[in-house]
Every structure is written in C-alpha cells, then in structure tokens.
Amino acid sequence: MKINEIVDLVCASKLNDINNDIDFKLAIASDTVADVTAFDNNDVILVTGKADISIIKAAELMNIDCIILSRGKVADVSVIDIATNKGISLLRSKYGTFTICGLLYENGIRGGMSSSLLNF
Numbered sequence: 001m002k003i004n005e006i007v008d009l010v011c012a013s014k015l016n017d018i019n020n021d022i023d024f025k026l027a028i029a030s031d032t033v034a035d036v037t038a039f040d041n042n043d044v045i046l047v048t049g050k051a052d053i054s055i056i057k058a059a060e061l062m063n064i065d066c067i068i069l070s071r072g073k074v075a076d077v078s079v080i081d082i083a084t085n086k087g088i089s090l091l092r093s094k095y096g097t098f099t100i101c102g103l104l105y106e107n108g109i110r111g112g113m114s115s116s117l118l119n120f
Contacts, residue, residue: 001025001109003066003089006045009107010100012068012091015075016084022065027104028112029097033058041112047100051075053082060086070097 001024007014027045030036036046036058045066048055051073059067066089069075075083075090083090093100105111 009103010093010095012093015080015090015092018087018089020065026112027109029101037062039112044112047097049073053079056083059088068093068100070100
C-alpha cells in the first residue's frame with residue numbers, strides 16, 4: 001500500500017511531504033520505544049500515539065519509513081522537521097490506534113514480527 005492510499009484509508013493528513021514509493025505490507029503499533037526497536041522488518045508502518053522525538057529516533061534506528069500519529073496527536077515543528085530530514089513520512093489521523101490497525105489489516109497490511117518471537 002502506498003502513502004497516498006494510506007492517507008485516504010485512515011483519513012490522515014500529511015505532516016510532511018515525503019513521497020516515497022514504498023509499497024508497505026507490514027505495520028506495528030506501539031507507544032514505547034522499546035517495543036518499536038524489537039521489530040526488525042523493512043518497509044513498516046508505525047502506528048503510535050506518541051508524537052515526540054524519541055519515536056522518530058526509534059523509527060530511524062529501525063528503518064521505519066512511515067509513522068501514523070493516532071487520535072489526532074499533534075507533533076511539534078521540530079519533530080516534523082527531524083522526520084522530514086530523515087525521510088520518514090509523518091501522518092496524522094483522527095482515528096485511534098486500534099481503528100487504524102483494523103483498517104490497515106482489512107486492506108492487506110499485516111503485523112510486523114520481532115525476531116525474538118520467532119523461537120517462542
């Protein structure tokens with residue numbers, strides 16, 4: 001799923017103008033940096049209610065290219081600037097995290113997997 005399709009699906013607005021050509025197939029949802037850094041998939045959407053610099057740094061570390069801020073969370077200009085400089089698409093949706101994840105799942109996006117869970 002491309003960025004513009006995601007924007008339409010979850011009624012999001014773009015907080016920056018990163019138009020990567022990634023076809024996203026996986027998503028994760030978390031408000032904690034530790035959980036975000038546990039996932040090691042590429043081309044992942046992060047759905048979160050956390051709108052501060054720590055989530056951008058975690059996304060950069062884990063090569064996450066799209067963050068959807070849930071519940072209408074507002075990111076500071078400095079957070080948006082850093083996401084833009086790192087090439088991370090930053091979206092804002094009025095929907096809650098659970099609803100966003102449900103919409104993504106209904107439309108073919110699946111959950112990312114932590115490598116630590118592969119031997120569970």
